[in-house]
Amino acid sequence: EAEVAQSPRYKITEKSQAVAFWCDPISGHATLYWYRQILGQGPELLVQFQDESVVDDSQLPKDRFSAERLKGVDSTLKIQPAELGDSAMYLCASSLGTSGTSYEQYFGPGTRLTVT
Amino acid sequence: GESVGLHLPTLSVQEGDNSIINCAYSNSASDYFIWYKQESGKGPQFIIDIRSNMDKRQGQRVTVLLNKTVKHLSLQIAATQPGDSAVYFCAETHGGTYKYIFGTGTRLKVLA
Numbered sequence: 001e002a003e004v005a006q007s008p009r010y011k012i013t014e015k016s017q018a019v020a021f022w023c024d025p026i027s028g029h030a031t032l033y034w035y036r037q038i039l040g041q042g043p044e045l046l047v048q049f050q051d052e053s054v055v056d057d058s059q060l061p062k063d064r065f066s067a068e069r070l071k072g073v074d075s076t077l078k079i080q081p082a083e084l085g086d087s088a089m090y091l092c093a094s095s096l097g098t099s100g101t102s103y104e105q106y107f108g109p110g111t112r113l114t115v116t
Numbered sequence: 117g118e119s120v121g122l123h124l125p126t127l128s129v130q131e132g133d134n135s136i137i138n139c140a141y142s143n144s145a146s147d148y149f150i151w152y153k154q155e156s157g158k159g160p161q162f163i164i165d166i167r168s169n170m171d172k173r174q175g176q177r178v179t180v181l182l183n184k185t186v187k188h189l190s191l192q193i194a195a196t197q198p199g200d201s202a203v204y205f206c207a208e209t210h211g212g213t214y215k216y217i218f219g220t221g222t223r224l225k226v227l228a
Contacts, residue, residue, distance in 0.1 A: 004159075031214055042205050042218025043160065056215060091159050095214060103148050103214055107159035 002026045004108035006092050012114045018080035021111045023092030025074070031055075031097025033105060034067055034077050037089040049075060050097060082115045089113075128225040135193040137222045139206035142187060146208040150216070151180060151191045155202045163191070163204075193224075201226045 005024040013019045025032050030051050035043035046065065048056040051072040060067065064083070069075040079086055089112050093105040129135045141149070147168040152160035166173045166180045166189075173180050179192040189206050203223050207216040 042221055045215060097214060103209060104162055110159045
């Protein structure tokens with residue numbers, strides 16, 4: 001069964017350092033999402049891509065976060081500089097994203113970030 | 117503002133009993149609802165979905181009920197098993213935006 005891949009699974013970094021996360025969506029999925037999930041809470045959307053274009057980044061802290069999906073396939077989320085409050089699980093999800101069809105999003109295993 | 121919330125943060129049930137997890141939403145324009153299961157250290161896993169033109173949908177051991185009048189969603193799990201122990205999230209979206217709004221989650225504990 002096809003899955004969303006993410007790496008690394010765990011990352012520990014010191015504050016003010018740069019950190020990057022990678023996501024490879026399910027093949028053929030046009031829409032890719034990055035979420036942040038604080039322990040005990042539901043995921044919160046950071047950015048949504050349709051192919052290589054950003055559809056929604058209204059919740060992305062653009063002073064320190066950036067995301068790209070240059071070829072419309074895999075994606076990278078970067079934080080620079082990391083702050084203590086960035087400690088969370090970063091989840092990637094993908095969906096077919098075709099209008100009128102399934103909305104179902106498939107999630108990857110996530111990257112657990114700890115900022116010290 | 118828009119919100120999706122859950123009435124109970126933790127639910128404990130005996131193995132073999134039925135579980136009911138509830139969710140309230142505030143956006144009457146929401147037209148698609150999803151339940152996800154998340155085990156510790158893993159990403160959310162799709163369980164079942166329902167569109168606003170339905171009031172009930174059944175899957176394997178799970179049933180989702182939608183009451184648009186009171187903006188309430190529930191997930192029923194029949195014959196709860198130890199493997200059902202996890203945090204359950206409801207999410208809603210509307211207007212073909214594909215943007216999910218997740219609730220806080222309910223932790224289900226299955227007692228042997």
